[in-house]
Amino acid sequence: MGASKLDIYSNDINQIAAVAKVFAHPARVAILQYISKQEACICNDIVDEIGLSQPTISQHLKVINNVGLLKGTFEGKSLCYCLNVKRFQELQTLFNQFFNQTKLNCC
Amino acid sequence: MGASKLDIYSNDINQIAAVAKVFAHPARVAILQYISKQEACICNDIVDEIGLSQPTISQHLKVINNVGLLKGTFEGKSLCYCLNVKRFQELQTLFNQFFNQTKLNCC
DNA sequence: ATTTATTATCGTAATATTGCAATATTACAT
């Protein structure tokens, strides 16, 4: 197998898991931290900062972008990756709701 | 490859990723929700509740247990899986610290 | 001791993820 049986879970549960997956790789956590620290939203420096190849970083950025966490001006030579703070906040709230609801029910 | 290069990241970052991985599968999210709802902390019912086989559930429980999220009396026939609420709270705090710190830095 | 009920482990197949080299694309500058 190897594939998760997504159809047997509720949408809420699948959403939590999908979002958690973005944070489930250290490179992506490191990228998020790094781009949030950069005032001017630097770009290829991510490759230098983290010890991975450019294609690998690009791949991770795509995953981060797929949940709407990137914001920036994408203009050829001078790209600019920024953290979408509003979306970031939404995901934090999503997690907290899950944690709080689960705690509330507990014995 | 397929293996993450854990040695190039800080411990903090690896910890966030490792914890997120636990929540990155819908079965584990569903299991956590379910065991928190059960007052009497029932066990094999998880298999009936979620639509997966007993070995698969057992495997997921192991992953959940590895981050210390399980608490219970493990006595042969009448096992009892409980959510370790204290640890659950710790992980929530861990996530929130990451989110808050990252937001704080942001441009 | 044997049965019974419950969970864990092993072995295996299928799919997913990670990472990189090579190449393609894009947009700016000359």
Next chain:
DNA sequence: ATGTAATATTGCAATATTACGATAATAAAT
């Protein structure tokens, strides 16, 4: 138009994850 600099995509190899059937292990009850 050509070159350059930066990122994206493709293709591939290695490892990880997911899932299940078969089997083992454990403890209670008879």
